Amino acid sequence: MTLQEFFAENARAAIAFSGGVDSSYLLYAAVQCGADVHAYFAKTAFQPQFELDDARRLAESVGAKLTVLELDALSSEDVARNPANRCYYCKQNIFGNLKRAAAGDGFTLILDGTNASDDAGDRPGMRALREMDVRSPLRECGLTKAEIRRLSHEAGLFTWDKPAYACLATRVPTGTRITPELLAATERAEGWLFSQGYTDFRVRLLDGCARLQFPADQLSRALAQHDEIVAALKPDYRAVLLDLEARHA
Known part of the structure; x- marks a missing residue:
């Protein structure tokens, strides 16, 4: 058909x-x-x-x-x-x-x-x-x-x-209660990273920390920009962590 x-x-x-x-x-x-x-x-x-x-x-x-x-x-x-x-x-x-x-x-x-x-x-x-x-x-x-x-x-x-974009709830680990505050923090973090030209990444919640996952071709740039990234995201998270295992779509 x-x-x-x-x-x-x-x-x-x-x-x-x-x-x-x-x-x-x-x-x-x-x-x-x-x-x-x-x-x-x-x-x-x-x-x-x-x-x-x-x-x-x-x-x-x-x-x-x-x-x-x-x-x-x-x-x-x-x-x-x-x-x-x-x-x-x-x-x-x-x-x-x-x-x-x-x-x-x-x-x-x-x-x-x-x-x-x-x-x-x-x-x-x-x-x-x-x-x-x-x-x-x-x-x-x-x-x-x-x-x-x-x-x-x-x-x-x-x-x-357009890259695939799963809903913001997928950034919160199963079993962790979803709140408007957690979702808003995720949107702010990902919105800022989008504004910096990053694509097809994720900001996942990990025990109060932001775990950043980037495609392989964006990892080196994220490492070089780590001070700016931490400054932008730290207000909403206990710590900002970079996952060195490249994200695959």
Whole structure:
């Protein structure tokens, strides 16, 4: 099945839109195929502001309608206590709210940007999507991450080379309670590093410290800039640590 065939059969749908590579291409393709689609972005403390900015920019560039749902992810104790299956409860919350908003706009079919490279397995988040009957056209049509980046580049989408960016909650170790303060500190730290030109890195919480993970080609620069990095991040952390094992995407 091609995306053209998918949207010929499913011409009206709501799209869970993150502003990342996959959901951006899905939204673009749906519009190009003439489908009646509406994008929904769930804004919680888990998403940094730049993700919402990117989502708005992309939706406007492809001429798609976008609704931003302001949600409190930490209102769920199952999410805040951060168990190993936190993602399951978080997806339930987000997609439950998305389905209600979409239904109010007359949409019953919900789509997401899971692609054919994603490990569906029995991951908590994937299980939640299956239980809520969310469909993944990119996966159903066999489109891999590499193909989606290539097609996005050909389409002129600015997201084509955007690094993968997991939500801020993934920086907090399983079992450590997630608080707004921890998330805000992470966003500040990663925002400052982005402003310095670093990409595809992570600032992870480790016993009150910031553990910085950079790709191999950025490690030497981070070492050279260690004084500035420590000065910028230290107010929010007990210590700033550099992981010398290169981060792999």
